[in-house]
Amino acid sequence: MTADQTGPVVGTPHGAVRGRYEQGVAVFRGIPYGAPPFGPRRFRPPAPPEPWEGVRDAGAFGPTAPKPPYSEAFAHYLSDPEIPGDDCLNLNVWTPEPGPGARLPVLLWLHGGALTRGSSAMPVYDGGSFARDGVVCVSVNYRLGVEGYGLFPDAPANPGLRDQLAALRWVHESIAAFGGDPDRITLGGQSAGAISVGALLAAPQSQGLVRRAVLQSGAPEASDRDKVRRVVRRMAARLRIPATAEAFAAVDRDLLLSAQAEVGRFSSPVLGGPAFGIVVDGDLVPRDPLAALRSGEAAADVNLLMGWTRDEYRLWLVPGGLLERVDRLGPVALAGAMARCHAGHEVPRGYRLLRPDAGAAEIVGQMVTDHLLRLPLHRLADARPGTSHLYEFAWPSNLPGLGACHALELGFVFDTGDVPESRLLAGEGAPQELSDALHGAWVRFATTGDPGWEPWDATHPVRVFGTAPPHTTPGPRDADLSLWTTPHPTSPVRGAGNGASNPEQPAHAHGGKAP
Template sequence: MAADQAGPVVTTPYGAVRGRYERGIAVFRGIPYAAPPFGPLRFRPPRPPEPWDGVRDAGAFGPTAPKPPYSEAFARYLSDPDIPGDDCLNLNVWTPEPGPGARLPVLVWLHGGALTRGSSAVPVYDGGTFARDGVVCVSVNYRLGVEGYGLFPDAPPNPGLRDQLAALLWVHETIAAFGGDPDRITLCGQSAGAISAGALLAAPRTQGLIRRAVLQSGPPEVSDRDKVRRVVRRMAARLKIPATAEAFAAVDRGLLLRTQAEVGRLGSPVLGGPAFGIVVDGDLVPGDPLKALAEGTAARDAELLMGWTRDEYRLWLVPGGLLERVDRLGAVALAGAMARCHAGHDIPRGYRVLHPGAGTAEIVGQMVTDHLLRVPLHRLADARPGASYLYEFAWPSRLPGLGACHALELGFVFDTGDVPESEKLAGAGAPQELCDAMHTAWVRFAATGDPGWAAWDATHPVRIFDGGEPRVACGPRDAEVALWDTASAVPEPPRHSVPRAPGAELASAVRRLRRSVDALRR
């Protein structure tokens, strides 16, 4: 490492970069880890960047991947900077001690956003707080939406996930020059970033690269290929072009993003519908990552820190007044949730018994959250006792109706609860003691593999972060999870099949609820 009056200089495999010192932390932003994914590289796996001569300035965040903006209802709560430019496959490094020899633990952050939005430039993700506490932090931009997860007959699947792999390989090869230890990499993500982290942790090509992983509000999973194809086909129908990568590459980028946003209105995390996702590709993702991790055929020795927020679903139901609409729809909304989860009638009955004062929206939200998130994480922890640590974030936002919603924990993990972008979701005055507790647990886990409470065992310990004194509850979600193990469930219909009566009434209910969602989003 060298330094001059402008800041620290580090040499990467493709050229030297000059960062900045901020509050005693060396920060390098916008470092390219792959070539711009456009022109002949569009919809293709990432390629190495072109080397550069001299010292490249790394003082500002690089371009973000193409993405549509959040709707007005969601933009009130979530920030998503849009930085123009083609060189969007870039990353940022915060380090307290640039230069070889420090061998500090490394945390690699994958942002969320349903694989369609988000970036490493969100101020909540300021890695300087981790560097301040002795952890080198790296945050990554990757392709999103149809550019990163469209499924085409003439292009390889999962280019966005392949971007993340390229970034991970860059970190493993280069991070020692920034003071990090390539043998102590923790891969951390939230929501879609957690799903991505789980897929990479299970990938044969990453074995030996990842020491441990943090999965926040996202389980290891893959999407049905037909579901992803439907998004592409609906976009193609609106654009009046073939559903091929070649045809999509010829479309104006702005028009492509607007079309993607229009089609995306028809789905939601609660109700399902067509959506982009990681798919089994026989290469990077050879099979179900949850199964590989649970059976110990992948990342056998990796420690896992996993968890959820108490009221995940409220981020999708509160904006635009959908929470009240679901309560008014009553049985129709419940039918939609049952279809989404392929659940029999015993499961909602069980939730009514466990939560006798809950309204329909809460029952629907908790059912879907448990089915998609808590049940798979429980089962993964059961398969890896002694190496899994679970948490629940239960502190409610100070903003009306949000509760402990999806993404609320991020300002606490990064200890950035006082930045305006965190306050958009949490409100003003987030308790600093909760920031300290949660951030310290993540730092400890990245450094040692132990966040500070008991590992998962037969008693099912879960660390509850709620703003009070630190506490561990044993099996706080066991009763709900047990419903999915014991209650009758509706078998998932075979792919390509068309549901027949008596499922027609249920399908009609789901369509009615989706129309209500679409009306609110307009």
């Protein structure tokens, strides 16, 4: 259909939808891929949506999954719109050419938020620039927090991850009608979204559905089941109910979110604590995803683009003044980081030798970042040379203290630096040429599998996107990561539980501050 006041109409397996043309791109918002996950469907795997007759309007974002708001300190930097309604298993499509003949590459985006916050409605995630550049972009809402990742004796594990799998299947079956190529799907995510990408890549049910994958600021991992159970048990104790899905399903949604927020105050990526995470369930996640991907038994033919930011930890520590408090704690903070990372004294000692002028917060932050992100991504790339590309985002925010922090790169990835929500992290005057470079690399990768620099090999090439023009540097993090090559005697095998606290869990947990 040509552009007119009625907008483009596309058929899906459950009914036709009518979108909008915006700046030459066809946009379809709020398309259901699953039935509302409430009532008898609460804490259960997703069910298909009920078919509809006629043409469903897809002009507005659909409801977001239930989630607590950010604390005031974090809301200063991060937006998280809330749209009420039960029909929260929905997705959005941006396409330059709706219709079955285009066969364009597809980017399926999974948002971050520690598996407790975030949504596809965040303005930073607008997919119009990808569609403008020839890539069909799809973004997804999925269940969060206890609704999506609570672990109960009477319900299947990982319902939020099962939502994401249902969305991936919907895209594979339906995206051709929107101009996409189901054989060229790139699955991408940031932070908890990247952790989800890793789990989906390793899932037996997704094999053959994904051509390429992007993991930004998150590595494949499995959380400790007992740790996730403790979150549920603490919520149950606060609510004075049994720790069962049946009991939780009878609780008012707002009351459940309040209990979740209270329990979540005591979690952070820096020092750990109770947190929701993806767990090995013997079905969708039959074993640790990182081990499955490194062994080559899963997604062996999927090309990988993996990245991190130079100062990930600054988003975890700057809001609320935690960075200064960690610096004041000094040796106590370093001891906590050693416990968090299962590291011996030689690790922080090595970081100190490499950074003689750094404060305790920088040492702690870089240790945790390497433990959670850079080391597992390096190891995954080592197991898949020639088909992996790595990069570092190193441009510092124009706001004081943030540096090149966690999530800062997203406005550059989506080329949405002009929206107010991007400026919450970047400040004013973010360089458009850097957006062109990083967004262009993602477009090239989704289109061809080559983002524009050499793939991983023994020289460890890393593309650096910072204040200087983008350039490739051999092994910029090798000196830090070599400190971890000799495991400490108490170190568990990665994936057996040391990654339960997601890199995006806000650090407002400390000091008793409410989220």
